[in-house]
Every structure is written in structure tokens, then in C-alpha cells.
Amino acid sequence: MAIHNVMEDVIRDVLLTNKDQLHLTCSCERCLNDIMAIALNNSPARYIVEEKYSPYVRANHEADRQGATNILSTVAKAAAIVSNDPRCPQTTEKIE
Amino acid sequence: MAIHNVMEDVIRDVLLTNKDQLHLTCSCERCLNDIMAIALNNSPARYIVEEKYSPYVRANHEADRQGATNILSTVAKAAAIVSNDPRCPQTTEKIE
Numbered sequence: 001m002a003i004h005n006v007m008e009d010v011i012r013d014v015l016l017t018n019k020d021q022l023h024l025t026c027s028c029e030r031c032l033n034d035i036m037a038i039a040l041n042n043s044p045a046r047y048i049v050e051e052k053y054s055p056y057v058r059a060n061h062e063a064d065r066q067g068a069t070n071i072l073s074t075v076a077k078a079a080a081i082v083s084n085d086p087r088c089p090q091t092t093e094k095i096e
Numbered sequence: 097m098a099i100h101n102v103m104e105d106v107i108r109d110v111l112l113t114n115k116d117q118l119h120l121t122c123s124c125e126r127c128l129n130d131i132m133a134i135a136l137n138n139s140p141a142r143y144i145v146e147e148k149y150s151p152y153v154r155a156n157h158e159a160d161r162q163g164a165t166n167i168l169s170t171v172a173k174a175a176a177i178v179s180n181d182p183r184c185p186q187t188t189e190k191i192e
Binding site for chain 2: 003005007030033037040041043044045046
């Protein structure tokens with residue numbers, strides 16, 4: 001079944017655009033995935049059935065100033081959670 | 097980035113298991129996708145980073161009686177919405 005959560009694209013954009021301002025202790029793929037998962041679990045889902053509608057839903061999000069601010073704050077909180085307790089092999093090896 | 101919303105699997109299972117009791121006017125792939133998207137947009141997301149955790153999150157959902165009931169009612173509501181206003185080509189052609 002070809003369904004897709006447009007919030008994955010919206011949150012990935014916000015994360016990658018603001019990555020350098022988020023003071024991440026680690027920006028490996030695992031840590032970025034963990035941040036994405038936590039942010040998505042704290043955001044409303046926006047599933048669509050036809051890929052061709054993705055740009056409209058995304059544009060809708062980007063145009064909504066308050067919505068964009070909420071997403072950035074959700075991503076920043078997720079980044080802080082992961083930075084405080086990274087699960088990736090590199091960081092856990094350093095800690096042991 | 098390899099993240100996955102386990103609710104997609106949970107809702108797909110509930111939809112396919114109960115498909116015959118949902119009185120669908122059409123059960124083509126497009127209509128089932130539309131039901132999935134509406135149900136997922138009305139359910140909390142459960143993203144995980146590592147596929148190997150999927151069975152635990154799914155089992156957690158299936159064991160939670162109230163959670164399972166909520167999901168079934170969300171799927172039934174989505175099924176009613178799509179059955180009242182199907183968007184798939186087969187049904188829209190019949191209506192024209």
C-alpha cells in the first residue's frame with residue numbers, strides 16, 4: 001500500500017536545515033534517525049495516498065508560521081533528548 | 097534514514113482482519129489506502145529506528161485491550177468516511 005507521512009519530509013527538512021544550530025553531541029545517521037523518530041512521535045501525522053499531493057501538504061506546512069515554529073521546537077526538544085542520551089555505537093563506546 | 101511508523105503495520109492488520117465486517121462499498125487498493133491514511137492521521141504515531149523492535153511495539157499494542165479497541169473504532173470511522181465518498185476511479189466512473 002502506497003501511503004506516505006508528509007511530516008517525515010517536513011521534519012527531515014527542518015532537522016537538516018537547522019542541524020548546525022541544534023548543538024548536537026553527535027550527528028551520525030543513528031542519532032539523526034533517533035531525533036526524527038522522537039519528533040515524529042510528538043507531531044500530528046499527515047498521511048497522503050498520492051505522492052503528487054506531497055508538495056501541497058508540505059507548502060501548507062511551510063506557509064503556516066505557527067506550525068513551522070511548533071515543528072522547530074519539537075525538533076529542538078528531540079535533539080536535546082538524543083544529545084543528552086545518545087544511543088549510537090560511537091558514543092556508547094566512548095562512555096564505557 | 098531508516099525510520100518506520102509501527103502504527104502502519106498495526107492499522108493495516110486491523111483493517112485487513114476486519115475488512116469483511118466493515119461493509120466497504122469498495123475494497124480496491126486505492127480505497128484501502130485512503131482508509132489507512134485517514135486512520136493513521138487520527139492515531140498517535142509510533143516511529144522506531146530499528147526494525148528489530150517492531151514486534152515488541154506491535155505486541156504492546158495488541159496486548160492493550162483498550163488501545164486495540166480504539167484502533168478498531170478509528171479504522172471503522174475511516175472506513176465509513178471512504179465508503180460514503182470513495183475517490184477511486186472505479187466508483188467515480190460509476191457515479192458520473
